[in-house]
Amino acid sequence: MPADNYRAFMDLGKEAGFTGSELTKWAKEQVDDLAKQEKEERLEWRNYEAKQRRYEEEQRRYEEEREEWRRQHKLTLKEKELELKKVREESGEAMAIQQASNPTPAAPNAPISSINSLVPKWTEEELEAWLGEIEALFKNYNTTETKRALVLTKHMEGKAKAALCSLEKSQRGYMLEVHRVIIKACEITPEKW
Template sequence: MATDNYRAFMDLGKEAGLMGPELTKWVKEQLDDLAKQKKEERLERWNYEVEQRRYEEEKRRYEVEQRPLEDAREEQRRQQELALKESSQALKKSELALKEKELELEIQQASNTTPVAPNGPISSINSLVPKWIEEESEAWLEEIEALFENYNTIEIERALVLAKNMEGKAKAALSSLEKSQRGDMLEVRRVITKAYEITPENWRQQFRGLAKEVNWS
């Protein structure tokens, strides 16, 4: 490589009209400048590599130092979210319990002001009403509507039967209605559907799931 550079500079010098000692001196100067330039480039590259290694080392050290802090912050955030979720659930349960208590009080007041025969429609229907099961709310509503129709009940009687036999979200949904609407089965169905998000497709899926469990043999 040095020989190639020397020949190249010699040719350039001759083309420029240099000869003898003057040519030799010029070539030497060019070779020295080239060597100096390469040395500076190597030094610059070495400095860059040193800085890059230092940066990577500092980055790794920072990550090692920060990781426990980040993990602690993430755990704190997760605990806060969990506490908020539990608090929200507890609040919903409290609200549900309060609505159920209010409804029970209203039922008691209505029973005290509404004459109900011991062997009348309400007593007969209550003895026939199946246990409330949230997953079978649609079938439960169908069955109790049939009972209401068979016994030719009035709205106050329907409201008392529904309130006595419903549980959970259904009972809370019923309590959200105005008193005058609690015996209106269209309104009752509306709030129950909203509370449990009952759709025709969900009902079909539930029916198909129950059908698979039945032993037809």
């Protein structure tokens, strides 16, 4: 092929008016330039192919990593779903145990006996919290003033019960009066209340 190129450049040089050593030199330079250009093109092509292979390799690795991430993500989701299911089952069991151990809550306007079973244990040291729980219970079950007073009277002890005994029977049916006596007996200030 280089010999064919040399002859072609010799013919071209003759047409251009080159002769003798000048023609030979020009044809040789043209052949060398062409060879150099072809060599650069081959090098560029190899570089392009190498870059293409690296790109394809990176794409393959990326796809593998993405697939691995998806697989891990699915496993993590499955683990979390199983964990959530386990927690739900455990909480369901706990609720079933709690429902079995606790009496059924009284319905609104329920008899005093069913409300009495839900009243927390009296503690004079934590009177404010106890009264708060009692108020929430009363609101939840829509109890009357008379029922509220009777429930409180049944569950109190100590100073508060002694103070209630000082009330007349007619006054014991009024929740506000019972509260006033309890607060006074246990020395609870309005700010503290």
